[in-house]
Amino acid sequence: MAMNDGEAATVVTSPCGAPSAAVALFRSLGDPARLAILRRLADGEARVTDLVACVGLAQSTVSAHLSCLRDCGLITSRPQGRATLHALAHPELLDLLASAEQLLAATGEAVDLCPTYGTHPAPAAAEEPAR
Structure with a gap:
């Protein structure tokens, strides 16, 4: 759903009351590769080849994770020459990750x-011996 400036987002909740957007956010952060990509992007913009070297996965896998993160609005991408540079879209994400580390x-x-x-x-639990 597209929103105009000043328009409040509609929060949809699951039957138990958890906001579905929060569930989607934490699912996007729950994959180790996506979390590693975000941690690398916290240091600054990166190309797919930089991220491949960092996370050690195939280029197609890294690209799929980047697509997920971009669709969730967590990263941005911009062309630079023949490459594309990826960056964090919201610095607040760093605060969330720092809070998670404190909680852990x-x-x-x-x-x-x-x-x-x-x-x-x-x-x-250890099984009791048969009698």
Whole structure:
């Protein structure tokens, strides 16, 4: 939906009350490659070849992630000669990432140990020996 200056955005919520735009934002930030791309763009504009070298993925994969980030309005792209330079669209994103790092520092390993989303799920309970 296109908006004019001064027009308020309509917030659509899911059945449980979470704003669907927030869900989409966090999903876009939830992919490790997209997060790495955004972290690199926090240092300044970059070409696809710069990002490929940074994240170690194929050019087509990086381009697909850039397309997602651009569609979400998180990055901008501008041509420069034969290349395209990509940049963060909103400096507020850096504040969000910094806040996330502070929250992760405060929670310690709890998020990483989350059995649903963590990278190191808690071990399964030991089975009792059969009698």
